[in-house]
Amino acid sequence: MDDISIVLCGEAGQGIQTVEKLFTKIVKKAGFNVFSTKEYMSRVRGGSNSTQIRISSKPVSAYIDRIDILIPLSDESLEHVKKRISKKTLIIGEDKYIKNSKTNNKIEIPITQLAKSIGNIIYSNTIAVGLLSSICGINKKILNNTIEEYFINKKKELVKNNIKAANKGYENCLEQINKDKIKTIISPPNKKNDNIILNGVETIGLGALAGGCNFISSYPMSPSTGLLTFLSKHSKEFNIIAEQAEDEISAINMVLGAWYVGARGMVTTSGGGYALMTEGVSLAGMIESPVVIHLGQRPAPATGLPTRTEQGDLEHAIYSSHGEFPKIIFAPGTLEDGFYLTQKAFNLADKYQIPVYILTDQYFIDSFYDIPKLDIKNINNINHFIKTDKDYKRYKITKNGISPRGIPGYGNGLVCIDSDEHDEEGRITENSDIRIKMVNKRLKKLSEIKKEIIPPELYGEKDYKILVIGWGSTYHIIREAIENISRKDIAFLYFKQVYPLHNETINYLNKAEKTIIVENNATSQFSKLIRQQTGYEIKNKILQYDGSPFSVETIIKEIQKMRES
Amino acid sequence: MNEKTYDVGLVNTAWCPGCGNHSILNIMKQTLLELKIKPGNLVVVSGIGQAAKIPQYFKTNYFNGLHGRALPPATAIKISNPNLTVIAESGDGDMYGEGGNHFIHAIRRNPDITNIVHNNMVYGLTKGQASPTSEYGFRTPIQINGVVSEPFNPISTAIALDASFVARAFSGDIKKTKSILKKAIQHKGYAIVDIFQPCVTFNKINTFDWFKENTYYLDDSYNSTDRIEAFKKSIQNDKLPLGVFYVNKNKKTFEQNLKLHQQNNKPLFKNIVKFDKILKLISLGT
Ligand SMILES: Cc1ncc(C[n+]2csc(CCOP(=O)(O)OP(=O)(O)O)c2C)c(N)n1
Numbered sequence A: 001m002d003d004i005s006i007v008l009c010g011e012a013g014q015g016i017q018t019v020e021k022l023f024t025k026i027v028k029k030a031g032f033n034v035f036s037t038k039e040y041m042s043r044v045r046g047g048s049n050s051t052q053i054r055i056s057s058k059p060v061s062a063y064i065d066r067i068d069i070l071i072p073l074s075d076e077s078l079e080h081v082k083k084r085i086s087k088k089t090l091i092i093g094e095d096k097y098i099k100n101s102k103t104n105n106k107i108e109i110p111i112t113q114l115a116k117s118i119g120n121i122i123y124s125n126t127i128a129v130g131l132l133s134s135i136c137g138i139n140k141k142i143l144n145n146t147i148e149e150y151f152i153n154k155k156k157e158l159v160k161n162n163i164k165a166a167n168k169g170y171e172n173c174l175e176q177i178n179k180d181k182i183k184t185i186i187s188p189p190n191k192k193n194d195n196i197i198l199n200g201v202e203t204i205g206l207g208a209l210a211g212g213c214n215f216i217s218s219y220p221m222s223p224s225t226g227l228l229t230f231l232s233k234h235s236k237e238f239n240i241i242a243e244q245a246e247d248e249i250s251a252i253n254m255v256l257g258a259w260y261v262g263a264r265g266m267v268t269t270s271g272g273g274y275a276l277m278t279e280g281v282s283l284a285g286m287i288e289s290p291v292v293i294h295l296g297q298r299p300a301p302a303t304g305l306p307t308r309t310e311q312g313d314l315e316h317a318i319y320s321s322h323g324e325f326p327k328i329i330f331a332p333g334t335l336e337d338g339f340y341l342t343q344k345a346f347n348l349a350d351k352y353q354i355p356v357y358i359l360t361d362q363y364f365i366d367s368f369y370d371i372p373k374l375d376i377k378n379i380n381n382i383n384h385f386i387k388t389d390k391d392y393k394r395y396k397i398t399k400n401g402i403s404p405r406g407i408p409g410y411g412n413g414l415v416c417i418d419s420d421e422h423d424e425e426g427r428i429t430e431n432s433d434i435r436i437k438m439v440n441k442r443l444k445k446l447s448e449i450k451k452e453i454i455p456p457e458l459y460g461e462k463d464y465k466i467l468v469i470g471w472g473s474t475y476h477i478i479r480e481a482i483e484n485i486s487r488k489d490i491a492f493l494y495f496k497q498v499y500p501l502h503n504e505t506i507n508y509l510n511k512a513e514k515t516i517i518v519e520n521n522a523t524s525q526f527s528k529l530i531r532q533q534t535g536y537e538i539k540n541k542i543l544q545y546d547g548s549p550f551s552v553e554t555i556i557k558e559i560q561k562m563r564e565s
Numbered sequence B: 001m002n003e004k005t006y007d008v009g010l011v012n013t014a015w016c017p018g019c020g021n022h023s024i025l026n027i028m029k030q031t032l033l034e035l036k037i038k039p040g041n042l043v044v045v046s047g048i049g050q051a052a053k054i055p056q057y058f059k060t061n062y063f064n065g066l067h068g069r070a071l072p073p074a075t076a077i078k079i080s081n082p083n084l085t086v087i088a089e090s091g092d093g094d095m096y097g098e099g100g101n102h103f104i105h106a107i108r109r110n111p112d113i114t115n116i117v118h119n120n121m122v123y124g125l126t127k128g129q130a131s132p133t134s135e136y137g138f139r140t141p142i143q144i145n146g147v148v149s150e151p152f153n154p155i156s157t158a159i160a161l162d163a164s165f166v167a168r169a170f171s172g173d174i175k176k177t178k179s180i181l182k183k184a185i186q187h188k189g190y191a192i193v194d195i196f197q198p199c200v201t202f203n204k205i206n207t208f209d210w211f212k213e214n215t216y217y218l219d220d221s222y223n224s225t226d227r228i229e230a231f232k233k234s235i236q237n238d239k240l241p242l243g244v245f246y247v248n249k250n251k252k253t254f255e256q257n258l259k260l261h262q263q264n265n266k267p268l269f270k271n272i273v274k275f276d277k278i279l280k281l282i283s284l285g286t
């Protein structure tokens, strides 16, 4: 086998995340490509959470249902993932957690007992890392070195014990493997892997840094909080102000204040928090302020499923906020896109003085995989604010609708902005001629924006008959499905800019005999948008809204069904 | 700078004749002039309401934002460019009602901004509904049996939260209000000045004469550094004290507490992106 899927399942607070972090580092060092993603409950202790780690000698970056190796770490684990267990699934763990499994394909390892023998049950996690390493045929040296690096800032004693624990797990498992004549399932490839491992939220964070972000104000809300944490962590090094606001209303209004004096600010939030921000977004529309909004979607309405995934807020992002004004919405589907689009978002927001969205979701945010080092050679940032002169008018009517943006304290002019309708100087007015001019001016920016819409990308056969359409985080899942189907008549059209839509969209659709949309929501919001903008109705829909990401298998199965019908 | 520095020429204000707002505008211009603050170096942040229109009527940079939301941008402006003088100014409904949460948290953060509230104890712009500071029994077309909720006391709330400067003034007294405002603007840290302001159109109870009769000034013997005394004064309501209730000079400002501004006051717009450091982070992965 060249592609295995390992699933760890246990309670919140058991430290599965440590195993995930450490083990993915180890396998990457051994030359493997690796992907991991997790699903978890909205609680701090107990319940059932699971993490999938895929290992392969080829790049892997999508969620699959299949489980090749399962490590249950709690009483409920087997039950929790039972739909995904097959006869081929190898189950490894403590007797009490594996004894109820119906298959014989299992290895018993007394993890807790081994941990206790080293002095503390907290070493259970490292023991799990050790046993997984032996199953994957990983060199012990790599195992030990990585553990040493991982715990580098910890006490010597602790490092020593962790190495001991990993080795116990490793050898114990090896013994069982030999005894039960279970072959190591996968062996490390003969190559070096110089890639870096990142998750979705880190690429957004790095993109923000690269885009010159120096101000973030937000209110914690899963799954978006990681970005606030990331930028806070790096705030000192990069001169960033990172503030936890009293609520989302304050957060966005702070960020608008920051842009007003020339900072580059962003907010990070999820549906409910974004709902509170919408008046502020409308203010950005009126005062023509740049703002970057990271909206990490989760299932709604209301509090919904706080820690799970959905693409249910596309319409919310497009149509929220009263009044008419332009905006741009990006929906990255790859880690690279997360980085480059976020960097770009700051420059476009600044250039057009509008809100720019990075629309992600829990699945995108929490998934890791390895990618080649991000290239930043060709990245540059342009600050679009100007030094004002004495007669400066903030809302000067110009040909393309963009009025040069001054900032207080830079130049000799005054910068006056107003949430009421205003004249060129920014003073309140109800003059209907000026009103019309100002509405037109704001909307005119859209024609400029349209000149640089990112086109959708086509994968698969150029002469397709069947066209599968997706946006944002489903990218890798759909792509792997299409590659698996490997038929000559199928292609995948991926949108990373979902609003405004690119002009070419309709041509791609018209060329297909059959179009299929894939969305992680119940009403197919993107196909509604496509229909509204192009008149084209996509009739075949693969929709999922149970809070989990699509699996590659589901997409294959559904496409096959539709192809035949 | 001269007497005209803050004038914007002929302005047709949206205020009723006889409204206390005219007098506050006048006091503001005089105060800023006497403090020699240059209009280009000043940002007035306001919300929505009759009071909130004030920055439109004199020369200054302004951010006339949303109803209730003056304090968050004002805070952000100050920390993003500490060299600017920042005033957040609006009505009682705006600051204490719609924006009440921000009021509490601005005090907690203690940015070096001045928060001026035109307190007419009514919603002026929306034509006469009760505000958080309206008195018990105050009748309006909505509160037809009179207000039944406890009036919000911004002074005692601010002192309870250990705001670093707390004062109350009266728009009818130019000299004294100017002197209070000067102290507030010069104070390093968050300063709240609640200004009693008669609304001649919608508040027939708390009139100019009513304020005259029901207020008195804290005298020279009053010690404004004693928080307990200040709190006692703030809940006195047979006659309402005016003046500086409380000053705490020992608090660091929000800017000072931010790591970023501990070395210097460099505004964020002068930040240069550190691509070398980003590259290093990227190479590390996670
Ligand atoms: C979100 C929102 N809600 C309501 C309003 C309507 N509104 C405008 S001003 C105001 C109250 C004004 O009262 P106050 O702040 O005391 O100012 P005044 O007019 O008395 O000076 C209200 C309710 C609004 N503009 N925005």
Ligand code: SF4
Binding pocket: B014, B015, B016, B018, B019, B020, B021, B050, B120, B124, B125, B198, B199, B200, B201, B202
């Ligand atoms: S309504 Fe009241 S507060 Fe508003 S301008 Fe008239 S008198 Fe002043």
Ligand SMILES: [Mg+2]
Binding pocket: B091, B092, B093, B118, B119, B120, B121, B122, B123, B124, B131
């Ligand atoms: Mg009022």
